[in-house]
Amino acid sequence: MNSAIPHSQTGYTHTAIGLHWLIGIAIVGTFALGLYMHELPLSPQKLKLYSWHKWAGVTIFLFALLRLTWRVSHRPPALPAGMPGWQRSAAEATHVLLYLLMFAVPLSGWLMSSAKGFPTVWFGVLPLPDLLQKDTDLGDLLQQMHKLLNFTLAGLVATHAGAALKHHFLDRDEILARMLPFLGRSKNGERK
Amino acid sequence: MKFRLPGLALAAILITAPAAQAVEFTQYQHGKSSLAFVYKQMNVPVDGQFKSFRARLAFDPSKPTAARAEFEIDLASVDAGSKDANDEVAGKAWFDTKAFPVARFVATSVKPLGNNRYEVAGKMSIKGKTQDLSTPVTVTQQGSNATFDGSLVLKRADYGIGDGIWADFGTVANEIQIKFRLVASAAAAK
Ligand code: HEM
Numbered sequence: 001m002n003s004a005i006p007h008s009q010t011g012y013t014h015t016a017i018g019l020h021w022l023i024g025i026a027i028v029g030t031f032a033l034g035l036y037m038h039e040l041p042l043s044p045q046k047l048k049l050y051s052w053h054k055w056a057g058v059t060i061f062l063f064a065l066l067r068l069t070w071r072v073s074h075r076p077p078a079l080p081a082g083m084p085g086w087q088r089s090a091a092e093a094t095h096v097l098l099y100l101l102m103f104a105v106p107l108s109g110w111l112m113s114s115a116k117g118f119p120t121v122w123f124g125v126l127p128l129p130d131l132l133q134k135d136t137d138l139g140d141l142l143q144q145m146h147k148l149l150n151f152t153l154a155g156l157v158a159t160h161a162g163a164a165l166k167h168h169f170l171d172r173d174e175i176l177a178r179m180l181p182f183l184g185r186s187k188n189g190e191r192k
Numbered sequence: 193m194k195f196r197l198p199g200l201a202l203a204a205i206l207i208t209a210p211a212a213q214a215v216e217f218t219q220y221q222h223g224k225s226s227l228a229f230v231y232k233q234m235n236v237p238v239d240g241q242f243k244s245f246r247a248r249l250a251f252d253p254s255k256p257t258a259a260r261a262e263f264e265i266d267l268a269s270v271d272a273g274s275k276d277a278n279d280e281v282a283g284k285a286w287f288d289t290k291a292f293p294v295a296r297f298v299a300t301s302v303k304p305l306g307n308n309r310y311e312v313a314g315k316m317s318i319k320g321k322t323q324d325l326s327t328p329v330t331v332t333q334q335g336s337n338a339t340f341d342g343s344l345v346l347k348r349a350d351y352g353i354g355d356g357i358w359a360d361f362g363t364v365a366n367e368i369q370i371k372f373r374l375v376a377s378a379a380a381a382k
Contacts, residue, residue: 043357044358044360044363051234116274118274119237121235121236
């Protein structure tokens with residue numbers, strides 16, 4: 001029925017778009033929360049924020065699983081034909097690393113929490129298993145790891161977003177618009 | 193069954209009788225004793241313990257109701273799970289260890305419950321507040337040692353532990369699960 005519409009073949013599925021923005025916004029929020037809560041003096045508020053951060057991080061992990069499953073079973077649309085090879089490789093490498101970090105960052109947080117002796121109880125209801133025994137030194141090491149992975153993630157997200165904006169405003173291609181359908185429509189309207 | 197029951201009873205008497213006659217456990221063994229607790233913050237169970245505490249015990253299994261027990265905890269020796277938590281818990285809102293360095297329990301009665309279990313009741317004093325407290329204790333004798341195991345729930349608000357911003361139980365729960373093990377060996381021959 002829809003085979004005549006090129007977008008259904010070349011565009012992202014609604015699910016892919018939804019997961020992209022849901023996870024993207026959640027990561028930015030959880031990242032900011034992580035930086036903020038870390039600086040607070042100990043208080044009930046701080047303990048609350050730590051738990052919220054952990055719940056959000058575990059939720060992101062689960063959505064990332066869903067997203068990876070979707071990605072493997074639904075090929076994304078091709079990159080624009082005229083894109084130089086190095087840009088294709090860079091884009092691909094960034095995407096692979098972003099997927100890896102979507103798992104590695106929450107995993108490191110979870111392991112850190114176990115090692116520090118503060119287990120994770122998802123939404124205050126579901127206790128996650130502790131893969132590690134309490135070990136304060138290991139906990140401190142994993143905290144450094146969580147931080148390092150997070151700053152790597154932040155760098156990649158900035159690169160990723162910067163590249164998307166470059167495609168949109170300098171190259172004026174459809175790269176950003178096909179992940180942002182609303183933008184796509186208005187842009188098409190202007191152009192054609 | 194008919195034949196075995198008296199036999200078992202006799203064996204039990206033979207095994208326990210000599211011990212019950214002669215032994216009184218009075219020499220507290222700190223190295224073998226422990227005092228641990230679990231508190232919940234945001235419904236997350238966190239393990240803690242005290243490192244410095246001491247007990248004065250006198251327990252004769254044949255006269256359990258005459259047993260005496262006194263227990264002191266140096267509150268500054270708390271490990272509440274992390275360095276931040278330890279600093280916080282020593283402060284005014286929690287134990288206020290500068291003003292109240294020691295918590296003390298003095299047993300006032302011991303009631304046998306059978307099966308080497310006893311109900312120990314007494315007065316618990318923390319942070320200037322004294323409350324009645326009772327706990328089941330299981331006694332295990334092994335050689336010249338007796339081990340006293342017990343667990344109980346203490347409500348922190350009863351002693352004003354965690355005042356001010358911490359008074360609300362939404363973050364740190366009121367109930368603190370406490371688990372203790374005290375070991376005492378038999379008195380040297382008198
Ligand atoms: C995509 C998910 C996540 C992101 C983007 C994220 C981000 C961050 C950031 C930026 C920090 C501050 C690092 C610092 O300045 O030291 C942080 C700290 C922390 N994160 Fe995460 N995190 C995520 C998932 C998790 C998960 C799943 C857990 C645990 C289950 C967790 C537990 C923690 C803890 C406990 C800290 C504080 C470390 C401390 O101050 O002792 N995080 N996180």
